[in-house]
Amino acid sequence: MKGCSLLSIVGKANSLRASRFPAFFLLIFVVIGQVSCASRPDGRVLVPVSDADPNGRIVRVYFATTRTAATPGPGYTAEPALHTTYGYYDISIPSRHLPGTIAWPRSKPDPKRDFVVTESGVLSRNDFLAAVGKDKTRRSAPRTDIFVHGYNKSFQESLFRLAQVSVDSSSNTVPVLFSWPSEGKPFEYIADKEAALYSRDALARLLVVLTQQTGPTLLFGHSMGGWLVMEALRTLKLADRQDVLNRIEVVLAAPDIDIYVFRQQLTVIGRPKQPIVVLVSKDDRALALSARIAGGRSRLGAVDVNNPIIIEKSNQANIQVIDISVLKPDNLTRHSRYIQLARIFADQEEVEIMSRELQNAGAYVLNTVGNQLLQPVRIRPE
Numbered sequence: 464m465k466g467c468s469l470l471s472i473v474g475k476a477n478s479l480r481a482s483r484f485p486a487f488f489l490l491i492f493v494v495i496g497q498v499s500c501a502s503r504p505d506g507r508v509l510v511p512v513s514d515a516d517p518n519g520r521i522v523r524v525y526f527a528t529t530r531t532a533a534t535p536g537p538g539y540t541a542e543p544a545l546h547t548t549y550g551y552y553d554i555s556i557p558s559r560h561l562p563g564t565i566a567w568p569r570s571k572p573d574p575k576r577d578f579v580v581t582e583s584g585v586l587s588r589n590d591f592l593a594a595v596g597k598d599k600t601r602r603s604a605p606r607t608d609i610f611v612h613g614y615n616k617s618f619q620e621s622l623f624r625l626a627q628v629s630v631d632s633s634s635n636t637v638p639v640l641f642s643w644p645s646e647g648k649p650f651e652y653i654a655d656k657e658a659a660l661y662s663r664d665a666l667a668r669l670l671v672v673l674t675q676q677t678g679p680t681l682l683f684g685h686s687m688g689g690w691l692v693m694e695a696l697r698t699l700k701l702a703d704r705q706d707v708l709n710r711i712e713v714v715l716a717a718p719d720i721d722i723y724v725f726r727q728q729l730t731v732i733g734r735p736k737q738p739i740v741v742l743v744s745k746d747d748r749a750l751a752l753s754a755r756i757a758g759g760r761s762r763l764g765a766v767d768v769n770n771p772i773i774i775e776k777s778n779q780a781n782i783q784v785i786d787i788s789v790l791k792p793d794n795l796t797r798h799s800r801y802i803q804l805a806r807i808f809a810d811q812e813e814v815e816i817m818s819r820e821l822q823n824a825g826a827y828v829l830n831t832v833g834n835q836l837l838q839p840v841r842i843r844p845e
Contacts, residue, residue: 503647504567506538508580508619515555515581516574522626525551525595527669528642529662530618537583539618541646543658547665549591553582554626562631562806563793565623578623588672596676598637605678606636611666613686613798614655614719617647624802631805636681639673641666643691652756659691666695667702674710681712685801686749689718689764693728700732709736716742716801717764719753725763729780738781738824742801743768744788749798768826768840778824785827785837807831 515521527549530539539548557566557575568577586594599605608629612621621642629638643662645655674680684692692715699707718725718741743764750762766773768786777784793799826840 503617504619504623505617506533506536506619508568508578508623509537509552509583510580511582512555512568512572512574512579513581514574515579516557518558519560519574520556520558520630521581522554522556522629522638523551523598524554524622524626524629524638524640525549525591525598526622526640526642527591527665528618528640529665530642530644539642541617541644541658543644543661547588547669548585549588550585551583551591551594552580552622552626554623555579555581556626556630560627560630563627563802565627567623578626592672592676595637595639595673599676599678602635602637604635606681607639607673607676607678608634608636608681608683609639609641609669609673611641611643611682611684611688611692612645613684613688613717614645614652614659615647615649616645618642620647628802628805631802641669643688645687652753655687656690659687660694663691663694663698666691667698667704670695670699670711671704671707674707679712680710681714683714683716684718685716686764686798687719689715690720690724693718693720693725693732697728697731708732712737714740714742715763717744717747717750717798718762719750720763721757721760722763722766723760729782734781738783738822740783740785742785742787742804744786744797744800746788747797749796768828774826774840777826781824783824783827785829786840787829789829789831807836 527547528539529544529547531542531544532538532548533540555574556578559576560566566577568579572579595607599607610621610625610628612624622640625638625640628634629636641662643666644658646658670680670682682692684690692713696708696711696713713735720728741763743766745765745767747762747765750765754760754762754765766784768774768784773784776782787800787804790800790803793802827837828840830836830838
C-alpha cells in the first residue's frame with residue numbers, strides 16, 4: 464500500500480501529538496492505522512482452482528449481497544446494487560488448517576496450504592432458496608446460519624471468514640453470508656453506516672423467505688453488522704411480521720450500537736421470544752474509537768457486565784449479555800474475539816453445556832477453564 468508503513472503511521476501520530484490530540488485517540492489511531500496497512504486479499508482469491516486438498520474439507524457458503532458485481536469479475540464491489548444477488552462458493556479448507564486463521568491463496572494457490580475456491584455460481588432467488596432448502600435436508604442439524612459482517616470488510620474477507628468459522632466449529636448447519644456494500648476501508652466509517660442502512664430491507668426480505676423453510680434460523684451480526692441486524696428486525700416488526708421474528712435466534716458479536724439506540728430498537732421490536740445473545744468485551748478498541756466518533760456515547764459491545772444496571776436491564780429485556788474477554792484477542796483492535804468461540808463449539812459436549820446455559824436472560828462471563836462455560840453475574844448487595 465502506497466505510503467503505508469509503521470513509520471508513516473508514527474509520523475502521523477507525532478503530528479497529532481504536537482497538536483495536543485487526546486492520548487486515547489492517538490492510541491486508537493495507531494491501532495487502526497496498523498490494521499489498514501495489513502495486506503488484504505482482493506477479488507482474485509475468488510477465482511476457482513481445479514484442485515482441492517484430498518484430505519481437506521469443502522464448505523459450500525451461500526450468499527445474498529446488495530453489492531454490485533465486479534466488472535470484470537470476479538467478486539463484488541463496494542457499490543450498492545439495485546437488486547440482491549444470490550449465489551454460492553465452494554471453498555476448500557486444507558487439512559493443515561490452524562483454527563482461527565485463514566490461509567489466503569497466493570499468486571500460485573496451493574490447495575494443501577491455502578483456502579481456495581473450487582466452484583462458484585450465481586443463482587436466481589428461487590434457485591437459491593431451493594438449494595439452501597435441499598442442503599438443509601442433508602444435514603444432521605437442519606439450521607440456517609446467516610452471517611452479517613461488520614464495518615471495513617470486503618466480500619471475499621467475509622466469505623472466507625464464514626467458511627473458516629464453519630469448519631472450526633464443526634458446524635453441520637447451512638452457512639449463508641449476507642454481504643452489504645462496506646467500503647472495506649478503515650476510515651470510511653460514515654459511508655459504511657449508510658451502506659448498512661441501505662441494506663436493512665434486503666436483509667429483512669431474506670429473513671422472511673429463509674424462515675419459511677423448515678428448521679431454525681440463526682442470525683449472527685458482527686460489529687456494524689449487529690446494528691444492521693437490529694434494524695432489519697425492527698423493519699420486520701413494523702411490517703407486522705412477528706411470525707418471522709419468532710423463528711429467529713439472534714447473536715450480536717461486539718455490536719457497534721449506541722446503547723440508547725439499542726434500547727429504542729428493542730422498544731419497537733418488543734420482548735424477543737428467545738433471548739438475544741450479546742457478546743461483549745469492555746477492552747474492545749475498535750468500539751472505543753466508534754464511541755469517540757459518536758461523542759463519547761457508549762457502544763453495546765463494550766458494556767461492563769458487572770454494572771448492576773446492565774444486569775437488571777438484560778433480565779427485563781430478555782437479553783443475554785456475555786463477556787468473552789477471556790478469549791485471546793484476534794489483533795490489536797480486540798474486536799473479533801468471536802472467531803475464537805468456534806473452537807469451543809467444536810466440542811459437542813461443550814455445545815450441549817452452553818445450550819443448556821443459554822436458556823435464561825441475564826449477564827454472564829465466559830469461563831473456558833471450569834465445568835460451567837457461562838458464569839452468571841449477580842447484583843452484589845450494598
